[in-house]
Amino acid sequence: NAGVTQTPKFQVLKTGQSMTLQCAQDMNHNSMYWYRQDPGMGLRLIYYSASEGTTDKGEVPNGYNVSRLNKREFSLRLESAAPSQTSVYFCASTEGFGTWEAGELFFGEGSRLTVL
Amino acid sequence: QKEVEQNSGPLSVPEGAIASLNCTYSDRGSQSFFWYRQYSGKSPELIMSIYSNGDKEDGRFTAQLNKASQYVSLLIRDSQPSDSATYLCADHNTGFQKLVFGTGTRLLVSP
Numbered sequence: 001n002a003g004v005t006q007t008p009k010f011q012v013l014k015t016g017q018s019m020t021l022q023c024a025q026d027m028n029h030n031s032m033y034w035y036r037q038d039p040g041m042g043l044r045l046i047y048y049s050a051s052e053g054t055t056d057k058g059e060v061p062n063g064y065n066v067s068r069l070n071k072r073e074f075s076l077r078l079e080s081a082a083p084s085q086t087s088v089y090f091c092a093s094t095e096g097f098g099t100w101e102a103g104e105l106f107f108g109e110g111s112r113l114t115v116l
Numbered sequence: 117q118k119e120v121e122q123n124s125g126p127l128s129v130p131e132g133a134i135a136s137l138n139c140t141y142s143d144r145g146s147q148s149f150f151w152y153r154q155y156s157g158k159s160p161e162l163i164m165s166i167y168s169n170g171d172k173e174d175g176r177f178t179a180q181l182n183k184a185s186q187y188v189s190l191l192i193r194d195s196q197p198s199d200s201a202t203y204l205c206a207d208h209n210t211g212f213q214k215l216v217f218g219t220g221t222r223l224l225v226s227p
Contacts, residue, residue: 033215040124042204042219043160050213058214090159103150103208103215107159 002026006091006108013081013115021076021111023091031097032074033058033105034066036087043090049074050097081115088112119143122205122218130226135192137221139205142186146207149181149188154202154220164190195225 004025013019025032034046035058045058049068063085065077074093078085089112092105121140129135141149148167152160166172166179166188178191188207192199202220209216 035217040219043217045214045216048214056213098213102213103148103165103206104162105152105160105215107161110159 004091004093004106004108006089006111008111009109010112011114013078013113015082015115017081018077018079019081019113020078021089021091021113022073023075023108024073025091025093025106026072027093027095027106028071029093029095029106030071031094031102032068033092033094034064034074034076035090035092036060037090037110038087046076046089078113081113083115086113086115119216120205120207120218122203122221124219125222126224127221128224128226129195131195131197133195133225135195135199135223135225137190137192137203137205137223139188139190139218140186141188141205141207143207143209144186146209148208149179150206150215151177151179151188151190152204152206152217154204156201160204192223195223197225197227199223200225 007022030051033048035043047066049055052071091108096102151164154160164179166181172179176193180189202222204220205218206215
């Protein structure tokens with residue numbers, strides 16, 4: 001059972017470089033999310049996709065773009081990386097968007113990004 | 117003010133004791149609440165959900181919800197060193213579209 005798979009697991013970028021974090025889930029979930037986690041800040045929502053073809057901003061969307069490529073895949077792009085984007089990024093998925101059960105998130109292993 | 121507030125800890129308890137983790141929330145419209153456990157360097161995993169006022173028990177874990185006081189708690193009975201982790205409280209926004217997390221409480225269980 002793969003669940004939610006994120007790539008890459010580690011990445012070091014220089015300021016101004018771009019990169020894309022990839023996420024895929026094999027649980028046939030409709031909804032997918034990107035969070036970032038910083039020390040003392042908890043998990044903060046960057047973007048989410050309620051279903052294939054839709055995306056919406058979360059708490060901290062500035063500096064990021066997303067693409068819901070198909071039902072399985074949801075990518076996060078940093079167009080011009082900044083040191084403030086140094087963080088651990090988690091992709092998550094869930095079924096039942098808009099219902100009680102949508103709080104049951106399944107997380108990927110995380111991607112640790114450092115921007116120098 | 118953050119929507120979901122937790123004491124960052126660490127909360128230190130001896131093995132076999134009851135660990136009590138607390139969380140308050142500001143959105144009176146919130147109706148569903150979740151506790152996630154996160155081991156160091158790992159991803160969060162769901163351990164409990166609660167939707168109604170009162171207690172919900174699952175093994176050694178009990179979640180408690182008091183909507184009038186906007187308060188959620190997690191009790192861990194017979195704490196084990198393997199329970200040492202950060203516990204994240206989360207609630208749903210109205211419409212159940214987005215999950216908002218607290219900053220987490222670090223629990224340390226000493227043998």
